[in-house]
Amino acid sequence: MFSFQNMTQEIHSWLSSLMSETFVMLVEMTIVGILAIALFAFLGLVLVYMERKVAAVIQLRKGPNRVGPFGIFQTSADTLKLVLKEGFMPDNVDKFLYKLAPFVVMITAMLILAPIPFAKGVQIWDINIGVFYLTAISSISVIGILMAGWASNNKYSLLGAMRSGAQIVSYELSAGMAVLSIVVLTGSLNLGDIIASQEDGWWIFKGHIPAWIAFIIYIIAVTAETNRAPFDMAEAESELTGGFHTEYAGMRFALFFLAEYINIFIVCAIGAILFFGGWMPFHIGSWTAFNHVMDFIPSFMWFFGKTFFLIFLIMWFRWTFPRLRVDQLLNLEWKYLLPISIFNLLLMTLVAIKGWHF
């Protein structure tokens, strides 16, 4: 059957027969870099279009429908507009940090791609501490946001950045606990192993009630971590004009905007890997015939299908719940989510040790 693993190996051996080892590495690095950039651009276009269409469906509107069939070129046109905008910088900003901030946010968004298995055998870096790496890198993006807010020399920006900082660091804890409960079940931090352990069913079905609680906590926490409504305190339009990116214009704003959508994709991909088995097809225990039928759907379609389902869920939240106040937001995390997630982790440990899961 068609497999990406064979493809990458064939390319590798073909390149090795042509040139020396150093050049092979350089060429492969270039290919990976170009693919990563292509994925970024593609995701940016698709997710913004999807966001607007989902919003339109929920609000009984049509959404973008003028540029191209069903408005599919709307986001391309928007990108063109953003490129043609003046890259304007206000007078009193901290110039170095102001220019550095979009880079920090983009670099973190790009680095998180490294350990994610997009399909069977498609992984940039098969690292044995994948989950830990993801947690570590994803917490760097808050530095970029704080940098942007502080360097802008604008009170709204600073308020937005501070709120965002408090919010991201708070919700990171419950997200971490939810992720840990799956690590307890599998006994491995390697994303490949975690997916392999779900061959006879996804953890959300196998892990009993604690897995469900962990999933719900995870989805709430990552909605907050990516600064999405109902937790979009950092850029609450009606209070802070634009939050931490009030003073950004043109391409620099576009980079923040893109990084936000990439982050949504990444957290949903991690959620899909941990709870829904990543690229693993829908298998039920020992129903061999059923499992074989499911195997005919390619693995990357499973991965992207699950990820986009979770993205749809997060977009649905945005148009369903009203925005929280900042004190309610921190109350929700520290007084409810964190104790519940710690208790849930202990419960999950008990289930895992006693073998009560399937």
Next chain:
Amino acid sequence: MGSGSLITLMLAAIAFSAGGIAVAKFLTKGSTNPQKGQAYECGIPSEGTPWKQFHVGYYLFALIFLIFDVELVFMYPWAVVAKKVGMMALFEIIVFIFILFMGFLYAHKKGALKWM
């Protein structure tokens, strides 16, 4: 690919961002006027600077976060071996979390989690 992929991805991100900014700079022509460079605070001339002392509430949350984040780092190696070690792992983590939770309750009692 090994850890070289990190350098690759980092360079890709820098190339993408810098490329985008450079193209935009090449394609556009800016205009200057004294009003344009001011901070945008809804049209009202801005008063003072935001670069000064800031609300202490955020600082307290950052401190409490630090306690729990360090705890979380300790829990990763525990989570990997918990299933193999068995019930003993559960009891030990309960003791660990209990001590931490006391600190959390203390902070709560002191009013550190209250938003002023």
